[in-house]
Amino acid sequence: MTGHLIVSDEAATRVITMRRPEKKNAITEEMYRAMSDAVDTAQNNPNIRCLIITGGSGVFTAGHDVEDFLKQGTANPDAVRTSGAVKFLYSLAHNVKPIIAAVDGVAIGIGTTMLFHCDYVLASSTATFSTPFIHLGLVPEGASSLLMPRTMGHQRAFEMLVMGRTMDARVAGFVNAVVAPGHTEAEARKVAREICALPAEAVAIARKLIKLPPEDMTRRIDQEAHLFSERMRSKEAVSAFKAFFARKQN
Numbered sequence: 293m294t295g296h297l298i299v300s301d302e303a304a305t306r307v308i309t310m311r312r313p314e315k316k317n318a319i320t321e322e323m324y325r326a327m328s329d330a331v332d333t334a335q336n337n338p339n340i341r342c343l344i345i346t347g348g349s350g351v352f353t354a355g356h357d358v359e360d361f362l363k364q365g366t367a368n369p370d371a372v373r374t375s376g377a378v379k380f381l382y383s384l385a386h387n388v389k390p391i392i393a394a395v396d397g398v399a400i401g402i403g404t405t406m407l408f409h410c411d412y413v414l415a416s417s418t419a420t421f422s423t424p425f426i427h428l429g430l431v432p433e434g435a436s437s438l439l440m441p442r443t444m445g446h447q448r449a450f451e452m453l454v455m456g457r458t459m460d461a462r463v464a465g466f467v468n469a470v471v472a473p474g475h476t477e478a479e480a481r482k483v484a485r486e487i488c489a490l491p492a493e494a495v496a497i498a499r500k501l502i503k504l505p506p507e508d509m510t511r512r513i514d515q516e517a518h519l520f521s522e523r524m525r526s527k528e529a530v531s532a533f534k535a536f537f538a539r540k541q542n
Contacts, residue, residue: 324376355401
């Protein structure tokens, strides 16, 4: 357990749980680094066959901790490109173990984009997905501009990434199964047991065949991060963030 992250190994599965309910599991730099480490250290561990990422019952994550993110970006705009978030996304891109996401409640920003690096997504009937970058004058991140159209089709990806609309689990197009609220983790463990019972080498090879090469994903992550950091300095983004904090204070 590191700060607001709990990492536990159960049988052949590593469970990574975001636990910051007072902030809707908004992800800090410390949490990103710990999540990245949890993924990285599983790679060469033969005892770990599968990973689960969850936020517990009621919420997955509200995405970047905005105050933490702005402090970093304001102090050094280029830091956006070398942030813990980018390191975590690199870890997901290079990961070779099946990842299951258990989403109960809101998944905002990177809370949604990280799901496109996962292999199986379980969501509760109350789960919602949104990437509101556009409303902050920003652009997609996490290789979502590459992975979303590939998974959802151009039109759905446009609706989410360019129009900034929220989708629920029934129409999102990247959810494997919808379950009752409060049951996503239990169902994720069932799926993990099913995967872990399969021949490990065959799973690894088949998974690699259907995934994009890691270098394709990291190249897009870098491209998006560069544009993202440029947009952080734009008049549109500065104005949007000022309005965001004004709403929070009222």
